[in-house]
């Protein structure tokens with residue numbers, strides 16, 4: 001058993017006290033967005049009530065407090081992923097914007113027609129569409145790492161794919177399959193070919209201890225809202241010298257050093273990439289979320305999710321056998337707590353509709369990964385995903401509700 | 412609160428489990444139209460064979476995949492229009508859409524939509540089994556599942572009319 005006491009953890013999340021359809025809320029959609037603990041809600045509330053003002057430049061007390069809280073949040077996020085410098089964390093709106101920042105700033109400055117970008121078949125649309133937009137605009141070639149039959153990256157042609165590539169953009173954990181990708185060897189292989197590495201760590205950072213130095217990647221994107229923090233803020237990590245060499249992304253206030261009628265000079269990194277009034281209170285909430293999750297210890301978080309995922313996979317197999325297909329690796333060491341499945345002959349949307357009757361919240365659909373769904377040959381899956389506030393009773397509730405759905409739609 | 416029994420009425424489940432008129436028709440004389448719901452991936456394939464002499468639906472076949480609501484609605488639609496004059500089919504489409512949108516606007520609480528225009532539209536149109544789909548409106552996100560088949564039918568009628576013009 002894990003060191004995490006879920007009964008206590010549940011009490012940190014006011015929404016989990018809610019009843020839906022007269023039933024206890026069973027929230028199994030954290031891969032989409034995680035719920036928020038009191039620690040985050042209180043930090044944001046306190047920020048608005050007592051320390052709120054626009055940041056930077058203000059000389060009065062509360063403006064200085066707001067600035068200090070914003071920059072303290074940056075340091076917390078930096079420490080959380082073991083970034084060498086806090087200035088290597090650029091606050092964005094979300095992981096999607098982080099990836100777009102790289103596509104607009106670094107890639108448009110450095111890539112030319114004929115250059116190649118390597119992606120994989122398991123990418124979220126956030127790590128597909130920005131590159132397709134670039135490819136259409138610049139004549140950049142997109143190449144794809146395929147999947148094996150056991151839902152892993154098929155690396156057998158990796159060397160050929162990387163030949164002539166300028167960027168490998170790959171997720172650390174698939175939001176559909178739960179597959180964990182081993183980033184360091186991929187980064188080493190890409191670097192050997194002179195390509196940079198962008199990691200979509202949106203599903204990884206909230207659940208597994210992340211060390212950007214160990215990964216040796218060049219860009220890492222993640223969102224606050226999947227980490228129990230607020231929406232509206234995310235982060236891009238990159239190496240200082242890389243960020244310094246990149247042109248700015250959005251123009252406006254905050255990102256400049258000087259503006260004259262005939263031009264402007266840019267601010268230092270990371271503010272160079274933070275045009276306009278940022279999500280000040282959301283940054284504070286992001287920092288509070290990092291504190292909240294770190295307090296468990298990331299090893300305890302991971303151990304808890306491994307144990308719960310193992311329990312869920314076994315329960316699904318025991319109860320439903322051949323009538324249910326699980327899309328994702330079975331090896332717990334190589335997967336996270338997002339479990340996608342499909343009943344034979346029952347559509348994912350119908351399943352989740354019946355589950356809602358029992359206040360069991362799961363996601364049904366293509367999970368913003370349509371190329372992957374095409375590879376799997378299914379239009380949609382149902383996905384249950386776990387976090388620190390889930391326990392075996394939640395999985396049991398899922399199984400019972402699924403049994404009801406299966407009976408209801410019995411073909 | 413609406414229960415799932417309101418959504419998944421027995422007749423709907425029956426059409427889902429045993430869809431009517433499934434198959435294909437030779438094109439031409441039939442016209443083939445595909446309808447997609449990009450958000451959830453539902454797909455309806457409709458083969459519509461219109462007899463130009465009598466302006467009636469001579470035959471109809473359906474294929475596709477998707478949730479029970481989209482597929483049952485497609486099956487029920489095919490049964491409802493087969494052998495019917497085009498004028499009646501058009502009226503049926505309007506009546507069905509009105510049935511869905513009356514409740515959409517009621518959900519928004521604006522009090523509109525139960526006006527006499529729609530009442531007149533619905534009057535005299537026998538929806539039969541299709542009335543079972545009425546429960547869908549209590550589940551707003553599923554309305555698009557129910558209307559997919561009907562939008563596809565509308566498109567097939569429009570394209571057939573164009574081809575004959």
Ligand SMILES: Cc1ncc(COP(=O)(O)O)c(C=O)c1O
Pocket residue numbers: 031032094095096097124126127171173174175200202203223225234368
């Ligand atoms: C793997 C992955 N990448 C990127 C994203 C995009 O995150 P956001 O919507 O917060 O930008 C998600 C969110 O679902 C994701 O799961």
